[in-house]
Amino acid sequence: MQVNDVVAYIQAGRDRFVADLKEWLTIPSISADPAYAGDVRRSAGWLADYLRAQGFPTVEVWETPGLPAVYAEWPAEDPDAPAVVVYGHHDVQPVEPLDEWDTDPFEPVETGDRLIGRGASDDKGQIFFHTLGLRAGLAASGRPAPPVTIKLLVEGEEESGSVHFAELLRDHRERLACDAVVISDTTMWDADVPSMCTGMRGLTEVEVTLRGPSRDLHSGSFGGAVPNPLHAMAELLAALHDADGRVTLPGFYDDVVPLRDEERELFARLPFDEDAWLRTAGDSRVAHGEKGYTTLERIWARPTAEINGMWGGHTGPGGKTIVPGQAHAKISFRLVAGQDPRKVQMAFEAWVAEHVPPGIEAEIPVAGGGVRPCFSPIDSAGVAAARRAMERAFGTQVLFTREGGSGPEADLADILEAPLVFVAVGLNGDRIHAPNEKVEIPLLLKGAEAAAYLWEELATALR
Amino acid sequence: MQVNDVVAYIQAGRDRFVADLKEWLTIPSISADPAYAGDVRRSAGWLADYLRAQGFPTVEVWETPGLPAVYAEWPAEDPDAPAVVVYGHHDVQPVEPLDEWDTDPFEPVETGDRLIGRGASDDKGQIFFHTLGLRAGLAASGRPAPPVTIKLLVEGEEESGSVHFAELLRDHRERLACDAVVISDTTMWDADVPSMCTGMRGLTEVEVTLRGPSRDLHSGSFGGAVPNPLHAMAELLAALHDADGRVTLPGFYDDVVPLRDEERELFARLPFDEDAWLRTAGDSRVAHGEKGYTTLERIWARPTAEINGMWGGHTGPGGKTIVPGQAHAKISFRLVAGQDPRKVQMAFEAWVAEHVPPGIEAEIPVAGGGVRPCFSPIDSAGVAAARRAMERAFGTQVLFTREGGSGPEADLADILEAPLVFVAVGLNGDRIHAPNEKVEIPLLLKGAEAAAYLWEELATALR
Structure with a gap:
C-alpha cells in the first residue's frame, strides 16, 4: 500500500464524504428528549443504509428497550485475523439554548474548513471518518476485505446515559468477541499536537x-x-x-496503577498553559490538589x-x-x-x-454501582499500533492524554474483555454539548487516513 | 411591716386579682401580626387605666414608631430614695397552631390553681403580681408611698423583636433614671425550687x-x-x-467574666436531670461541649x-x-x-x-450589631436584696440560674446604666410561645409577696 494512494483516495472522496455527513447531520437524533425518539430511529436507519452502501457485508439495527444501535461487520479475508470492535454513537446532545446558535443546528453549514452542526464532532463525524478510511485502505491495498475483522458498533443512547448499553453488550457478547476495542468519541490535544487518550477515570x-x-x-x-x-x-x-x-x-x-515515568514525561511534553487552563476552570486563581503531581496528572491519572x-x-x-x-x-x-x-x-x-x-x-444510602475506570498502557500492543497509524497520518510524534471524566467505555473493556484503543480527532474547542458545535474537516480527513493505516497496524500487533 | 399582713392582704385580694388579670388576657395583644395592632393599643390603654386605679400617681402611654409602651411612676416619699425601673411587656405571642389549644387562647380559664390563656405567664401575669405586691406592701406598712421610687415600664413590642425599645429608652433616659432595673419576664427553676436568673447570653x-x-x-x-x-x-x-x-x-x-466557684456550687445544687434534659433537646443522645464545664454552665455561662x-x-x-x-x-x-x-x-x-x-x-457581609450579654453578680447589692425578698416569700433558699438565650434586657442595663435584677415566677413548663399557655396562680401570689418585700429590701441595699 502506498501512502500516496490513501491520501489521494481520501482527497478525491472529500466532497462526497462531506455531503453524506451533512445529510446525516440533518437528522435531529437527540436521545435525551423522547420527542426525538423517531429521529434517533431514523438516524439508525440512515446509518445502516449508508454502511451497506459503503460495502459492509453485514449491517443490522440492534434494538434495545430504549433506542437502537447499529452494528456493521466486515470480516477479514483470513479467518484467523484479529477482530476489532469500533465504538461510536449516532445520537446527539440537545441543542438548547437555541438562540445562541448562529445557524440551524440541523442544517449543517460548511465555512471554509469547518463543518458546523449538532453532531459534527460528537460523534457522527468521528464515526464517519472510519468509513472513508476503511475504503481508502481497501482501495490502496487492492484487496476486497480489511486485514482485521471490523465490528462497528454505533450506540443510540450515549448522550442519555447509555442506560441499556451494558445489557446490549452482554446480549451480543459472542457476536462482539474481539481482540481490541477502538473508541472514537474523544479528542486530541490540539490540531497541531495529535494525541491519543489512554484511559478514563x-x-x-x-x-x-x-x-x-x-x-x-x-x-x-x-x-x-x-x-x-x-x-x-x-x-x-x-x-x-x-x-x-x-x-x-x-x-x-x-x-x-501508578503513573509510569515515561507517561509522565510524555504528558509533560504537551504544550500546557496552566494560566489559560485556570481561566477555563471558572477563573480559578490557583491550581490545587494532590502534592507531587502536575495539574494534568491530577485530573487524568490520580x-x-x-x-x-x-x-x-x-x-x-x-x-x-x-x-x-x-x-x-x-x-x-x-x-x-x-x-x-x-x-x-x-x-x-x-x-x-x-x-x-x-x-x-x-x-449512607446505598449508592449506585458507579463507573469503572478504564486504561490501556501506552506500550500495550493496541495503543502502540494505533499510535503508529496516527503518526503516519499526522507526520509527527503522537503524544498521550487521558480523560478526567467517566463514560461507558469501561463496560466495553470489562464485558468484551478486550483492551481499549482511543483513536479520535475531535478538539476540545469543537464546542460539543454547546451551541455552534463544529468539526475541522481536515482533521476528519486525517482521521480517515489514520483509520486507513490502523487495520494493518493492528493486524500485525494483535496477531 | 408584718409578713402576715402582706400575706393576708394578698390572700384577700386573690379573686379580684385573678378576675382583673383575666379581663386583661381577653385582649389579643399580638404584636407580631399587624392585624392585631389595635388590640395591642387597647391592651396598653387597659393597663394604663388599671394602673391609675391601682393608685399610681403618674401613668402615661408612650408611643413609639410601632406599638405603645405603658409607663407608670410611683415616687417614694423620700426624694433621696433610690429609683427602680420594673420591666415587663404587655404584648403576647401569636397563638398558632390554634387547633392545639384546648380552650380559646383569649378566653382565659381557671382550672384549679391554674390560669390558662395566652399571656398568662408571658408576660401579663408577671407584670400583674407587681401591682398586687406593691399594694400589699403599702397596706402592711401603712404608708402612702413605697420606700423606693417605682418606674414601671411595660413594653408593647417584645414579642416582635423590641425593634423600637432601645430608641424608647434613649428618648426617655432622664425619666427612667434609676439605681436598678427589675426584670419580670423570665422563669424560676421549678415551683418548689425558687431561683433567680442573673444574666442572659x-x-x-x-x-x-x-x-x-x-x-x-x-x-x-x-x-x-x-x-x-x-x-x-x-x-x-x-x-x-x-x-x-x-x-x-x-x-x-x-x-x-469567669464563673465563680460559689455560683458553680449553687448551679450544682439545682436538681438537674441530664437525661430528661437531653430528651427535651430533641432526644440528643449525649451532652457535648466545652471541656471542664457542666451542661448548665455551658448553656448559661459559657x-x-x-x-x-x-x-x-x-x-x-x-x-x-x-x-x-x-x-x-x-x-x-x-x-x-x-x-x-x-x-x-x-x-x-x-x-x-x-x-x-x-x-x-x-x-463576610456586614453583620448586625448583635445583642450584648447582661449579667449581675450574685453578691451584687440588687441581686442580694431581691434574693432576700424571694426567700422571705418562698420560705426556702433561693438558687441561681441564667438564661442561655438573648434579649433586650442588655439595652436596659446599658442605656440606663443600672444593674439588672431578675425577679420572676414563671416556670419552664408554662408553655409560653406554645398552645395552652398557663400560669400557676399560687406562684403569682408568691411573686406578689416577694414584690411586697422587694422595695424595702432594695431601699436599704441601694441607698
Whole structure:
C-alpha cells in the first residue's frame, strides 16, 4: 500500500464524504428528549443504509428497550485475523439554548474548513471518518476485505446515559468477541499536537446524612451543650483529605496503577498553559490538589474525592439561631486504573462509621454501582499500533492524554474483555454539548487516513 | 411591716386579682401580626387605666414608631430614695397552631390553681403580681408611698423583636433614671425550687461565603486540580473549635467574666436531670461541649460558636458531579458577661481572612450589631436584696440560674446604666410561645409577696 494512494483516495472522496455527513447531520437524533425518539430511529436507519452502501457485508439495527444501535461487520479475508470492535454513537446532545446558535443546528453549514452542526464532532463525524478510511485502505491495498475483522458498533443512547448499553453488550457478547476495542468519541490535544487518550477515570458517588437532635433546637437554650451535626459534617469532610491533598480513606490508593515515568514525561511534553487552563476552570486563581503531581496528572491519572454538595440547617435569608437536626453531603470519587467503585464505597462507609462523633448518627444510602475506570498502557500492543497509524497520518510524534471524566467505555473493556484503543480527532474547542458545535474537516480527513493505516497496524500487533 | 399582713392582704385580694388579670388576657395583644395592632393599643390603654386605679400617681402611654409602651411612676416619699425601673411587656405571642389549644387562647380559664390563656405567664401575669405586691406592701406598712421610687415600664413590642425599645429608652433616659432595673419576664427553676436568673447570653450572627470558580465545574475535567470551596468551608468550620470544644478565635475568651466557684456550687445544687434534659433537646443522645464545664454552665455561662446553616453545590435529588463555585455558612456566637458582639465579629473576620486557603475568596457581609450579654453578680447589692425578698416569700433558699438565650434586657442595663435584677415566677413548663399557655396562680401570689418585700429590701441595699 502506498501512502500516496490513501491520501489521494481520501482527497478525491472529500466532497462526497462531506455531503453524506451533512445529510446525516440533518437528522435531529437527540436521545435525551423522547420527542426525538423517531429521529434517533431514523438516524439508525440512515446509518445502516449508508454502511451497506459503503460495502459492509453485514449491517443490522440492534434494538434495545430504549433506542437502537447499529452494528456493521466486515470480516477479514483470513479467518484467523484479529477482530476489532469500533465504538461510536449516532445520537446527539440537545441543542438548547437555541438562540445562541448562529445557524440551524440541523442544517449543517460548511465555512471554509469547518463543518458546523449538532453532531459534527460528537460523534457522527468521528464515526464517519472510519468509513472513508476503511475504503481508502481497501482501495490502496487492492484487496476486497480489511486485514482485521471490523465490528462497528454505533450506540443510540450515549448522550442519555447509555442506560441499556451494558445489557446490549452482554446480549451480543459472542457476536462482539474481539481482540481490541477502538473508541472514537474523544479528542486530541490540539490540531497541531495529535494525541491519543489512554484511559478514563471511573466514578463513584456517595451521600451521607448526619443526624443529631430530632428537631432543630434553639441555640440559646441548647447551643454549646449538644452535638451539632453541621459541626460533625465539617469535621468529617475536612478529614477526608490530609495536608498533602491525599484522600484519607484507608486503602484508597492501594489498588491504583501508578503513573509510569515515561507517561509522565510524555504528558509533560504537551504544550500546557496552566494560566489559560485556570481561566477555563471558572477563573480559578490557583491550581490545587494532590502534592507531587502536575495539574494534568491530577485530573487524568490520580483519584480524587470531591464534595459536590453540602447542606443543613437554615439556608434562607436572615438569621435563625438553631442547632440543626441534620446535615447532608454528596461526595463523588473519581477513580483511576486499578480501583473498584464498590470497594471505594465500602471504604467510605467504614470510614464514616469510624469518624462520626458520639451522639451523631450517620446514614449512607446505598449508592449506585458507579463507573469503572478504564486504561490501556501506552506500550500495550493496541495503543502502540494505533499510535503508529496516527503518526503516519499526522507526520509527527503522537503524544498521550487521558480523560478526567467517566463514560461507558469501561463496560466495553470489562464485558468484551478486550483492551481499549482511543483513536479520535475531535478538539476540545469543537464546542460539543454547546451551541455552534463544529468539526475541522481536515482533521476528519486525517482521521480517515489514520483509520486507513490502523487495520494493518493492528493486524500485525494483535496477531 | 408584718409578713402576715402582706400575706393576708394578698390572700384577700386573690379573686379580684385573678378576675382583673383575666379581663386583661381577653385582649389579643399580638404584636407580631399587624392585624392585631389595635388590640395591642387597647391592651396598653387597659393597663394604663388599671394602673391609675391601682393608685399610681403618674401613668402615661408612650408611643413609639410601632406599638405603645405603658409607663407608670410611683415616687417614694423620700426624694433621696433610690429609683427602680420594673420591666415587663404587655404584648403576647401569636397563638398558632390554634387547633392545639384546648380552650380559646383569649378566653382565659381557671382550672384549679391554674390560669390558662395566652399571656398568662408571658408576660401579663408577671407584670400583674407587681401591682398586687406593691399594694400589699403599702397596706402592711401603712404608708402612702413605697420606700423606693417605682418606674414601671411595660413594653408593647417584645414579642416582635423590641425593634423600637432601645430608641424608647434613649428618648426617655432622664425619666427612667434609676439605681436598678427589675426584670419580670423570665422563669424560676421549678415551683418548689425558687431561683433567680442573673444574666442572659449575648449574641452575634455572622455569615460567610467562600468563592472558588466563577461557575460550577465538571468534576471529571477539573476535580482534584482546583480549590473546592466546600472543602475550604469544611476545613474552616472544623477549625472553629479545638479538641476540647473551645472556640479557636484568637482572644475569644479574653474578656469573659469567669464563673465563680460559689455560683458553680449553687448551679450544682439545682436538681438537674441530664437525661430528661437531653430528651427535651430533641432526644440528643449525649451532652457535648466545652471541656471542664457542666451542661448548665455551658448553656448559661459559657460562650459558644454554633453553625446554624451551611450550604453549597448540588443539594437536590440525584447526583451532580461538580466542583461548586460557592459555599456558604451562617454562624452565631452566644456571648457571656464581658464579651462585646462587635469585637467577636471582628475577630471572626480576621480569623477567616487568615484561614482561607489560596485561591478561595471569603466574603463576610456586614453583620448586625448583635445583642450584648447582661449579667449581675450574685453578691451584687440588687441581686442580694431581691434574693432576700424571694426567700422571705418562698420560705426556702433561693438558687441561681441564667438564661442561655438573648434579649433586650442588655439595652436596659446599658442605656440606663443600672444593674439588672431578675425577679420572676414563671416556670419552664408554662408553655409560653406554645398552645395552652398557663400560669400557676399560687406562684403569682408568691411573686406578689416577694414584690411586697422587694422595695424595702432594695431601699436599704441601694441607698
